[in-house]
Amino acid sequence: MSQTTTTFVPGLEDVVAAQTRLSSVDGQAGQLIIAGFPVEELASQATFEETVYLLWHDALPTAEQLAAFTQSLAAQHTLPRATLALLEAATRQKAPVMDTLRMAAATLSLRAEGEAPSADPRRDALGLVARFPTIVAAYWRLLHGEKPLVPHPRLGHAANYLYMLFGKVPSAERTRGMETYLNTIVDHGLNASTFTARVIISTQSDLVSAIVGALGALKGPLHGGAPGPALDMVFEIGEAANAEPYLRRKLEQGERLMGFGHRVYKVRDPRAEVLSAAAERLYRSDGDMGLYHLARQVEQTAVALLAEYKPGRNLQTNVEFYTALLLHGLGFSTALFTPTFAIGRVVGWIAHCFEQQALNRLIRPQSVYVGAKDRRWIPLAQR
Amino acid sequence: MSQTTTTFVPGLEDVVAAQTRLSSVDGQAGQLIIAGFPVEELASQATFEETVYLLWHDALPTAEQLAAFTQSLAAQHTLPRATLALLEAATRQKAPVMDTLRMAAATLSLRAEGEAPSADPRRDALGLVARFPTIVAAYWRLLHGEKPLVPHPRLGHAANYLYMLFGKVPSAERTRGMETYLNTIVDHGLNASTFTARVIISTQSDLVSAIVGALGALKGPLHGGAPGPALDMVFEIGEAANAEPYLRRKLEQGERLMGFGHRVYKVRDPRAEVLSAAAERLYRSDGDMGLYHLARQVEQTAVALLAEYKPGRNLQTNVEFYTALLLHGLGFSTALFTPTFAIGRVVGWIAHCFEQQALNRLIRPQSVYVGAKDRRWIPLAQR
Numbered sequence: 100m101s102q103t104t105t106t107f108v109p110g111l112e113d114v115v116a117a118q119t120r121l122s123s124v125d126g127q128a129g130q131l132i133i134a135g136f137p138v139e140e141l142a143s144q145a146t147f148e149e150t151v152y153l154l155w156h157d158a159l160p161t162a163e164q165l166a167a168f169t170q171s172l173a174a175q176h177t178l179p180r181a182t183l184a185l186l187e188a189a190t191r192q193k194a195p196v197m198d199t200l201r202m203a204a205a206t207l208s209l210r211a212e213g214e215a216p217s218a219d220p221r222r223d224a225l226g227l228v229a230r231f232p233t234i235v236a237a238y239w240r241l242l243h244g245e246k247p248l249v250p251h252p253r254l255g256h257a258a259n260y261l262y263m264l265f266g267k268v269p270s271a272e273r274t275r276g277m278e279t280y281l282n283t284i285v286d287h288g289l290n291a292s293t294f295t296a297r298v299i300i301s302t303q304s305d306l307v308s309a310i311v312g313a314l315g316a317l318k319g320p321l322h323g324g325a326p327g328p329a330l331d332m333v334f335e336i337g338e339a340a341n342a343e344p345y346l347r348r349k350l351e352q353g354e355r356l357m358g359f360g361h362r363v364y365k366v367r368d369p370r371a372e373v374l375s376a377a378a379e380r381l382y383r384s385d386g387d388m389g390l391y392h393l394a395r396q397v398e399q400t401a402v403a404l405l406a407e408y409k410p411g412r413n414l415q416t417n418v419e420f421y422t423a424l425l426l427h428g429l430g431f432s433t434a435l436f437t438p439t440f441a442i443g444r445v446v447g448w449i450a451h452c453f454e455q456q457a458l459n460r461l462i463r464p465q466s467v468y469v470g471a472k473d474r475r476w477i478p479l480a481q482r
Numbered sequence: 483m484s485q486t487t488t489t490f491v492p493g494l495e496d497v498v499a500a501q502t503r504l505s506s507v508d509g510q511a512g513q514l515i516i517a518g519f520p521v522e523e524l525a526s527q528a529t530f531e532e533t534v535y536l537l538w539h540d541a542l543p544t545a546e547q548l549a550a551f552t553q554s555l556a557a558q559h560t561l562p563r564a565t566l567a568l569l570e571a572a573t574r575q576k577a578p579v580m581d582t583l584r585m586a587a588a589t590l591s592l593r594a595e596g597e598a599p600s601a602d603p604r605r606d607a608l609g610l611v612a613r614f615p616t617i618v619a620a621y622w623r624l625l626h627g628e629k630p631l632v633p634h635p636r637l638g639h640a641a642n643y644l645y646m647l648f649g650k651v652p653s654a655e656r657t658r659g660m661e662t663y664l665n666t667i668v669d670h671g672l673n674a675s676t677f678t679a680r681v682i683i684s685t686q687s688d689l690v691s692a693i694v695g696a697l698g699a700l701k702g703p704l705h706g707g708a709p710g711p712a713l714d715m716v717f718e719i720g721e722a723a724n725a726e727p728y729l730r731r732k733l734e735q736g737e738r739l740m741g742f743g744h745r746v747y748k749v750r751d752p753r754a755e756v757l758s759a760a761a762e763r764l765y766r767s768d769g770d771m772g773l774y775h776l777a778r779q780v781e782q783t784a785v786a787l788l789a790e791y792k793p794g795r796n797l798q799t800n801v802e803f804y805t806a807l808l809l810h811g812l813g814f815s816t817a818l819f820t821p822t823f824a825i826g827r828v829v830g831w832i833a834h835c836f837e838q839q840a841l842n843r844l845i846r847p848q849s850v851y852v853g854a855k856d857r858r859w860i861p862l863a864q865r
Binding site: 110112113121122123140144145162165198210288290298299303312315317319322460469480 | 489490491492493494495496497498499500501502503504505506515517518519520523524527528532540542543544545548562563564567568571572575577581584585588589591592593671672673674675677678681682683684685686687688690691692694695697698699700701702703704705841843844845846847848849850851852853854855856857858859860861862863865
């Protein structure tokens with residue numbers, strides 16, 4: 100539109116669209132900082148509520164602040180009746196879980212029964228974070244012919260998600276595994292879904308609109324891949340002795356190894372480190388250690404063979420490989436992997452919206468016209 | 483993220499994020515081209531179906547193509563039952579029309595009763611365009627205690643919207659006014675909502691996700707303002723003799739005149755031209771010509787006074803001024819102005835999604851980190 104700029108930047112590659120205090124991704128050093136903390140320092144120690152508070156306030160909460168925050172989050176768990184009715188309609192058509200989460204999240208502009216109208220801008224933020232697990236768990240149970248459960252009044256956010264999905268109070272180890280996962284993936288620079296949320300909120304639209312847009316972007320296969328296939332590969336390999344021949348065959352057929360390689364990270368993804376440690380702890384306390392050892396063996400063999408077949412490419416283990424192992428250990432089907440990712444990432448999306456609102460500037464790039472000009476109208480009868 | 487780029491471009495101003503054949507906005511010349519046609523050439527001659535076909539196929543349809551296209555569009559008018567149930571729930575809370583359109587559009591991933599599952603990628607496109615008027619009209623009637631109407635089988639898209647809102651078959655002049663409005667605002671470069679749709683679809687997500695994101699962005703006041711206040715001003719002025727003293731008072735108090743000035747257009751917005759002609763035709767056949775003349779008087783006085791009070795700023799009539807007058811003449815309340823804009827613009831959003839899908843490249847800019855580093859974990863008891 101401007102007369103001085105005509106250079107099209109495909110994909111906006113290398114254009115910097117935001118300054119952020121929320122996370123820093125250094126792909127050369129393999130370092131991820133979340134609100135000032137190296138991910139290794141934060142993810143395995145914080146409760147999810149502490150991480151949410153940290154991202155939204157740029158500081159860890161005191162005991163008193165945390166108690167108040169935990170309570171106000173838990174108070175928003177319940178779904179509006181219209182949201183539940185929509186989940187039931189989606190169940191009848193067996194809609195994909197991500198589509199259903201997006202549809203249901205869109206209805207969170209509505210109030211739950213008995214909820215007073217509120218002008219507090221944090222109401223939508225808390226409501227979205229609190230209700231994502233309720234939506235996913237309720238829909239999952241409906242899909243499997245089970246009644247949705249109401250949230251457990253004495254459980255934290257992560258434990259409640261496991262409880263509402265599986266119907267029993269989770270062990271401390273399982274809750275820790277869930278929290279470590281959600282903390283690890285809570286934010287990661289300006290990926291496409293986070294950018295979507297910032298673009299929408301930059302028009303001074305509302306938080307529900309921004310988050311629903313982000314959910315739509317997260318669903319796309321180019322956003323960040325799907326962790327399911329990485330685990331499928333481990334199951335197909337079955338035992339350690341098969342790893343090398345199986346992986347060699349794949350590589351010689353020119354196939355991609357799922358769970359390895361990342362656009363940004365040229366060393367091991369720091370999230371893989373955190374999640375593999377979390378998976379080890381979980382499987383050791385309450386799981387199939389044989390599967391854990393097999394996965395490690397597959398990882399080591401894959402990294403070695405990738406160096407042999409694709410020298411100089413630095414294809415290392417990415418976040419998907421141990422996401423799959425950890426979530427599988429927690430009892431999740433692969434259909435729940437991306438929705439569970441959203442349950443963590445929504446916190447980062449909202450934090451980016453808060454940053455963007457503070458800046459208060461419309462994100463509005465230009466287009467260049469490459470089409471026809473001066474076409475003339477031809478009446479229908481003469482075409 | 484990249485080590486070589488660190489320059490933050492606030493708002494992505496002057497960055498070109500897309501090449502497009504859909505529309506060209508030349509603010510210096512006051513020229514808007516839509517799919518090769520000057521807006522003046524297209525808007526008042528095409529039916530809305532012809533414009534949709536043009537944007538999606540880069541050519542006007544033959545009579546045969548138009549008949550087939552019109553039929554397949556009309557076949558998608560009906561809402562899924564879950565969508566209607568959601569409109570009823572929104573009615574009970576008197577949710578704003580734009581929020582409700584966004585919530586209801588999100589459910590269009592669901593099939594209507596009796597609709598077969600379809601793998602045709604155009605199914606969502608037709609379904610979204612066809613159902614936006616059904617949603618807005620049904621919700622409007624529910625809000626006013628009236629039963630939603632089913633679409634009229636012999637009316638085109640624009641006429642059906644008027645019919646479903648107001649309950650009677652519109653005159654040819656009213657239909658022409660509606661079509662001219664929808665054609666005029668069908669696309670306009672890379673505004674924030676169109677950009678949102680392109681970002682979401684660039685992840686290879688689905689069309690419903692992209693359009694729902696765009697609706698969220700359109701709602702924001704920074705997107706494109708609201709035409710309501712421009713008309714309110716005309717009503718407050720009441721008669722031509724009051725225009726100058728009223729407008730001088732506003733300008734001397736430093737107030738903005740709604741309906742004048744545009745970020746891009748430095749001459750009269752070409753859409754204002756088209757819409758003022760359409761309004762004149764409509765009011766002449768079926769309206770209050772006094773109001774039309776008053777509006778023209780207010781416009782001329784405002785432009786003259788803006789040149790006097792803000793010399794060199796080139797503040798000209800924008801699209802909002804005559805949008806308000808035309809839609810008011812068609813019987814619309816101001817609460818319907820932005821939803822009606824969406825009924826036209828959804829066609830442009832979808833056309834941009836088709837372009838982006840053909841390009842198939844993720845839109846993914848970078849962020850720079852400006853936060854703390856090397857924070858260390860402090861246990862809760864020690865905070």
